[in-house]
Amino acid sequence: MQQQQQHHHAATTAASNGQQNGSTQAEGAEGDGAQAQNGVSEEECVSPKLNTVQQDMVRLIGQHLVELGLRKSADLLMSESGCRLDHPAAARFRHCVMEGEWAKADAALNELRTMLDDANSLKEMRFLLLEQKYLELLEGGQAMEALTCLRSQVTPLQHNMERVHQLSSLMFMSNPEDLRTAARWSGKGKESRKQLMDRLQHFLPPSIMLPPHRLETLILQAVEQQKTQCAYHNSYTDSQVLGSGGSLLTDHSCPRNAFPGTTIQVLSDHCDEVWIARFSPDGFKLATGSKDSTVIIWEVDPETLTVTRRFTLDGHSYGVVYLAWSPDSTKLIVCLQEEAAELMVWDTERGEQICKVSNSPDDSLTCAAWHKDSRRFVCGGMRGQFYQCDLNGQILDSWEGVRVQCLAIQNDGKTVLASDTHHRIRGYHFDEVQDHNIIQEDHSIMSFTLDLTGNYALLNVANQGVHLWDLRNRTLVRKFRGLTQGHYTIHSCFGGEYQNFIASGSEDNKVYIWHHKRELPVVTLSGHTRTVNCVTWNPVYPSMIASVSDDATVRIWGPAPQYRGTNSTRTQNGTSSTSNGRESESPTHAFLSNGAAV
Structure with a gap:
């Protein structure tokens, strides 16, 4: 008890003298020349009882305590361990930045210049300091002082001149709100200075000043690694991201029954073989096409994960072999068997036909893909037709002599990918009339699809199975094993959170699901009685x-039933929202004190 009181007294004394975590509140402590950190002299700052790893751990804990606002606890930890959180010069630098003492901050930065890993970092750090000073002067209505800062301090640095020109244009803004918006700046105060300090810290070696939120970053990396190794991770729920109990105290583990593997519905509305199915990009509709020449549009209930029949698209002359949703989820291309010389485009909101593409009785249009604008599309078939069309059914461009098996359009909006009868996928630019080889297989490519990034292609190859290709490097990444693939056209897909999974049908009447990093299936689904x-x-x-x-x-x-009704959706900006449409942060970041992320 007496020893604890002594430690408490030492920490209190250090705090009263302004000596916290390796810094003094003034530029330096005067006395016998010994610099104090956390109430401990320079000679005593490293405890002989702690090795390097243990010292690093203490520093990380201390930093996290400070970020949580537990500064006294951090001071006591540093004092008792004999460690220091930051180098004294770095601590003074931080103090000056947070107090807006820009001249003193610049002087402290000069002390740190010999400790920087890159000499060019000094100019960037000085520029960031002066940028903050300039913006604060402008917001405070001190236009002349701001102009002096810009002319005599910022411009002479001759650094990031594009940003300098942007800053100069802000001189004419009298409204502080407009200034903050135009400068992409949160305004004078603790928050913007904290953001500035986070940026400045990246230039300092960790031995001098810890990187921002380092402990949280390490924990998040560990969680992400566990998620990567989990065969069934497919959700953003707390229990699956942080551990079996929604806590960092247990390892991450996703229960098998939480993964989609239970039959929820068996729909028998089609009266013949069903050949194709596609969810709409917005997730609210499902389209299925059959040999019976009909397409059924189903409404998705996100809570129950069930579908209800909305309407049927009929009037097709042959069986439906391919479906393609427009990016805006309002239109659907219906491709028919090879014997048909036409394809249909439907309005799925009203159930009405928009147009029909029919150029010649000898045509065969068995596949299609949309451009991003949802107003143009490409289509083709095995008889050598390859067209680019609009919503009036007009053919805008054509490419002669290409026997097309399957189509996709890359994210650049220009490159059309087409698999052909030569066991390859080639890229075509209709505007530039150029084509080039991308993938070459040894057997027929029955179908293929792209992931959301457009960087990977998933191929169903005759007598081989499912192959994953990297389109950037044009290399085969993985061959997935287990399924039976002959010469039937089977369509596989990417899926799950971040599309970490691969799913495919099979001629042995099963559905196979793989994690994209594993060759063997993680789940095999039985229930169908034919291919x-x-x-x-x-x-x-x-x-x-x-x-x-x-x-x-x-x-x-x-x-399984106990895991339904809590589905989260992933939006394009990486946030998640519950199935009722309300946005929520990913639980991965829920425990953070300051928004740090991996």
Whole structure:
């Protein structure tokens, strides 16, 4: 007890003297020349009882305590351990920045110049300091002082002149709100200075000043690594991200029953083999096409992960072999068997036909893909037709002599990918009339699809199975094993959170699901009684899968009942929202004190 009181007294004394975590509140402490850190002299700052790793751990804990506002606890920890949080000069630098003492901050920065890993960093750090000073002067209505700062301090640095020109244009803004918006700046105060300090810290070696939020970053990296190794991770729920109990105290573990592997619905509305199925990009609709020449549009219920029949698109002359949703989820291209010389484009909101593409009785248009604008598309077939069309059914461009098996358009909006009868995928630029080889297989490519990034392609190859290709490096990444793939056209898909999973039908009547880093399936789904022709994964509700089969049924798969009704959706900016549309932060970041992320 007496020893604890002594430690407490030492910490209190250090705090009263302004000596916290390696710094004094003034520029330096006067006395016998010994610099004090956390109430401990320079000679005593490293305890002989702690090795390097232990000292680093103490510093990380101390930093986290400070970020939580527990500064006295951090001071006591540093005092008792004999460690220091930051180098004294770095601590003075931080203090001056947070207090807006720009001249003193510049002087402290000069002390640190010999400790920087890169000499060029000094100019960037000085520029960031002066930028903050300039903006604070402008916001405070001190236009002349701001102009002097810009002319005599910022401009002579001859650094980031594009930003300097932007800063000079702010001189004419009298409204502080407009100034903050134009400068992409949060305004004078603790928050913007803290953001500035976070940026400045990246230039300092960790031995001098710890990187921002280092402990939290390490924990997040550990969580991400555990998620990567989890075969069933497919959700943003607390229990699955942080551990089996929603806590960092247990290892991450996703229960098998939370993964989509349970039959929720068996739909028998089609009266013949079902060949194709596609969820709409917004996740709210499912389209299924059949040998019976009809397409059924289904409404998705995100809570129950079930579908209800909305309407049927009919009037097609042959069986439906391919479906393509427009990016805006309002239109659907319907491609028919090879014997048909036409394709249809439907308005899926009203159930009305928009147009028909029919150029010649000899045409065969068995596949299609949309441009990003949802107003143009490409289509083709095995008889050598390859067209670019609009919503009036007019052919805008054509490419002669290409026997097309499957189509996709890359994210650049220009490159059309087409698999052909030569076991390859080639890229075509209609505007520039150029083409080039991308992938070469040894067997027929029956179908292929791209992931959301456009960097990877998933191929169903005759007599081989499912192959994953990296389109950037044009290399085969992985061959997935287990399924039976002959010469039937089977459509596979990417799916799950961040599209970490691969799903495919099979001629042995099963659905196979792989983690994208594993060759063997993590889940095999049984239920269909004949060949499974297509599997589609809901792009918004990752716990929902649909499969279609020659047994004339559509099966909806999801988690076990106790794991339904808590689906989260992934938006394009990386946030998640619950199935009722309310946005929520990913639980991965829920425990952070200051928004740090990996």
